Amino acid sequence: MTSSGFGVGRIRWDWFAVLTAVLLLLPLINETNTPTLLAIWALFALSLGLMWGYAGILSFGHAAYFGLGAYTYAIASFNVGESTVPLLLAILVPMVVAAIIGAMMFYGRISDVYLGVITLVVTLILNRFMNATAGDAYRIGNARLGGFNGIPAFPILNVPGDPSAQIFGTPYYYVVIACLIGSYLLARFILGSAFGRALIGIRENEVRMELLGYNVAALKTAIFAICGGLAGLAGCLFANWAEIVTPSVFSLGQSAEVIIWVIVGGVGTLVGPMIGAVLLGTLKIALGMQTSIDNSLVLGAILILVVLLVPRGFAPAFVAWRRRLAQLQAYRRHARGTSRRRLHVKEAEP
Amino acid sequence: MDYLAVVLLEILYMIAFLALISAGLAVVFGMMRVINLAHGEFVMLGGYTTIASSKAGINIYVAMLVIAPIVVGAIGLLVERLIVRFLYGRMIDTMLATWGLSLLLTGLVTLIFGNTAVSVPAPIPGYQIGRYQMGGYNLFIVAVTIMLLLGMWLVLRYTRVGLIARGAMLGPDIVSALGHNPRIIYMLTFTVGAALSGLAGGVLAPLTGLLPSAGGAYIAKAFITVITGGASIVAGTLTTAGLFGTVNQLVSFASTPVVGEIAMLALAILLLRLMPQGVTGRFFRNST
Numbered sequence: 333m334t335s336s337g338f339g340v341g342r343i344r345w346d347w348f349a350v351l352t353a354v355l356l357l358l359p360l361i362n363e364t365n366t367p368t369l370l371a372i373w374a375l376f377a378l379s380l381g382l383m384w385g386y387a388g389i390l391s392f393g394h395a396a397y398f399g400l401g402a403y404t405y406a407i408a409s410f411n412v413g414e415s416t417v418p419l420l421l422a423i424l425v426p427m428v429v430a431a432i433i434g435a436m437m438f439y440g441r442i443s444d445v446y447l448g449v450i451t452l453v454v455t456l457i458l459n460r461f462m463n464a465t466a467g468d469a470y471r472i473g474n475a476r477l478g479g480f481n482g483i484p485a486f487p488i489l490n491v492p493g494d495p496s497a498q499i500f501g502t503p504y505y506y507v508v509i510a511c512l513i514g515s516y517l518l519a520r521f522i523l524g525s526a527f528g529r530a531l532i533g534i535r536e537n538e539v540r541m542e543l544l545g546y547n548v549a550a551l552k553t554a555i556f557a558i559c560g561g562l563a564g565l566a567g568c569l570f571a572n573w574a575e576i577v578t579p580s581v582f583s584l585g586q587s588a589e590v591i592i593w594v595i596v597g598g599v600g601t602l603v604g605p606m607i608g609a610v611l612l613g614t615l616k617i618a619l620g621m622q623t624s625i626d627n628s629l630v631l632g633a634i635l636i637l638v639v640l641l642v643p644r645g646f647a648p649a650f651v652a653w654r655r656r657l658a659q660l661q662a663y664r665r666h667a668r669g670t671s672r673r674r675l676h677v678k679e680a681e682p
Numbered sequence: 683m684d685y686l687a688v689v690l691l692e693i694l695y696m697i698a699f700l701a702l703i704s705a706g707l708a709v710v711f712g713m714m715r716v717i718n719l720a721h722g723e724f725v726m727l728g729g730y731t732t733i734a735s736s737k738a739g740i741n742i743y744v745a746m747l748v749i750a751p752i753v754v755g756a757i758g759l760l761v762e763r764l765i766v767r768f769l770y771g772r773m774i775d776t777m778l779a780t781w782g783l784s785l786l787l788t789g790l791v792t793l794i795f796g797n798t799a800v801s802v803p804a805p806i807p808g809y810q811i812g813r814y815q816m817g818g819y820n821l822f823i824v825a826v827t828i829m830l831l832l833g834m835w836l837v838l839r840y841t842r843v844g845l846i847a848r849g850a851m852l853g854p855d856i857v858s859a860l861g862h863n864p865r866i867i868y869m870l871t872f873t874v875g876a877a878l879s880g881l882a883g884g885v886l887a888p889l890t891g892l893l894p895s896a897g898g899a900y901i902a903k904a905f906i907t908v909i910t911g912g913a914s915i916v917a918g919t920l921t922t923a924g925l926f927g928t929v930n931q932l933v934s935f936a937s938t939p940v941v942g943e944i945a946m947l948a949l950a951i952l953l954l955r956l957m958p959q960g961v962t963g964r965f966f967r968n969s970t
Contacts, residue, residue, distance in 0.1 A: 390774060392777075436955055437955070440955050440958065441958070442954065442955070442958050443958065444773070444774060445717060445773055445774070445777070445909075446909065446954050446958055448774075448777060449905060449906065449909050449950075449954060450951050450954055450955075452902065452905070453902065453906060453947045453950055453951055454951070456902050456947060457944050457947045457948065460940055460943055460944055460947075461940070461944060463940075464938070464940035464941075584898055584902075585785075588781055588785060591778065591781075592782075595778065625793075626788075626789035626790075626792045626793055627789070628785040628786070628788050628789040628792075629785070629786055629788075629789025629790060629792075629793065630789070631782075631785050632782045632783060632784065632785030632786030632787070632788070632789060633782070633786050634782070635778060635779070635781065635782030635785065636765060636779050636782035636783055636786065639769070639775050639778050639779040639782065640765065640768055640769075640779065643772075643775060
């Protein structure tokens with residue numbers, strides 16, 4: 333198995349160490365507010381990139397789990413006070429919801445287009461519902477859902493066991509980075525395991541895997557639930573960063589954006605989606621600071637061009653380009669070698 | 683009694699609304715298996731074309747029934763030539779590229795018209811049923827939809843163009859072997875689909891104020907109506923529009939419009955789970 337976009341890929345520990353060091357030292361030279369947001373988006377992109385790139389499941393409504401994570405955290409933190417349980421719930425609730433929806437789709441053998449419709453519609457239902465929850469009637473425990481205005485001012489993350497020690501600023505940046513690296517390693521671990529290899533087999537040929545005796549529906553449901561949980565974690569971190577959750581976390585735009593990050597970065601890699609999220613996230617923030625060019629105009633143009641010109645994204649395209657270059661060099665070396673030998677032979681002949 | 687009439691009229695209107703916004707998408711999906719996620723933006727562009735033309739002094743009926751379909755049809759032709767034709771057979775990629783197109787068009791319209799609502803007054807006055815004030819324009823929409831579906835059905839069923847179109851739907855290879863270029867059939871189909879979307883947008887424009895983001899409100903409803911309808915263009919659209927429209931309005935009257943919409947969406951998920959080939963994939967197999 334080579335480390336191409338088609339295989340599992342191996343972790344390059346040297347690169348991993350360098351990048352981790354850069355991320356850890358970043359607060360020394362830069363403010364941490366923007367990098368925190370970018371890291372959260374990277375985690376969100378990773379959660380979609382894992383199931384799209386390796387299991388071949390494209391959800392058109394991945395924002396549903398992101399939003400569920402955010403809302404779960406906000407609601408639970410009002411009711412619990414201490415943030416450890418809400419954090420765990422923010423992973424668990426989206427995971428369970430994803431498992432239910434995934435099981436419904438995969439055991440029903442629903443093909444990819446219909447899967448797209450269903451995931452999209454689920455997000456839409458959540459969006460419509462949350463938008464309509466204004467007023468006192470809609471409350472869960474101490475938390476008012478707040479309709480269009482969302483839930484503001486919930487207790488943010490604290491040091492486990494000590495509700496008064498809230499985490500924000502640079503320490504929060506480190507929490508987010510730890511979550512991102514942990515999730516990346518988890519994804520790597522999954523892909524290296526028998527489970528991950530079976531998923532790649534399903535992506536390549538579902539019928540064959542089924543005939544080999546794998547329970548395709550169960551495996552797909554499992555990865556869908558895991559990625560739902562990761563998206564929930566990203567949503568929870570986002571809620572803590574923004575310190576407010578609004579129904580816009582469930583919007584179509586949010587779902588579209590994460591798909592664009594993944595496809596630009598590269599489907600079938602783990603690093604690609606994260607890079608895509610960071611680059612396009614930076615672009616989005618830069619575009620947000622001016623008013624002449626609309627953000628969605630640029631994003632839309634990028635998505636069209638990438639689908640038409642680099643349909644697997646930039647990271648696999650880059651890997652393929654590098655391999656072609658290496659092949660070309662090897663071929664040239666080889667060609668030079670043979671011609672010289674031939675000359676040699678000619679000289680020796682007479 | 684008056685109340686019953688109001689409920690029935692509202693249901694009728696909702697069915698017509700769903701069928702009208704889905705017609706363009708249904709043609710493109712039914713014949714080409716292409717899902718155009720920029721469909722909502724085509725509808726929105728039809729609305730903007732109508733409002734811009736009527737502001738320029740053109741008769742509003744001409745604007746919505748003639749100019750809007752022509753303009754949006756031309757845009758559709760352009761989109762097919764520049765984007766969609768490279769992606770035939772790659773369903774997911776088509777969805778992604780047209781989703782990009784939908785964002786692009788939203789951004790473009792924001793740039794041109796600004797992010798404020800524009801509107802045009804409805805040309806037909808309201809009327810009274812007992813104590814209830816009804817919009818007269820809704821009846822016009824119902825009439826347009828009936829004419830449109832009837833027209834589509836007649837064309838598909840009884841004309842030579844319709845015959846070729848249905849042939850291309852069932853077996854593109856055979857149609858191609860008989861001397862009809864499937865590339866041209868697809869191009870024209872996409873253009874017609876876009877023109878129908880433009881018509882829908884034009885007709886609906888006086889009803890609601892238009893925003894550049896208005897497409898998002900149409901795409902989900904059109905999407906579920908068409909996909910759960912299945913492959914048959916007219917029968918599928920009519921069945922699911924009828925079903926969803928009825929459920930939406932009945933639940934809306936019983937509780938709130940939001941719950942009505944959620945009920946409709948939930949029903950769509952349920953139907954797709956039970957009939958992944960769409961309603962007409964299961965029943966009415968030989969319908970148009």
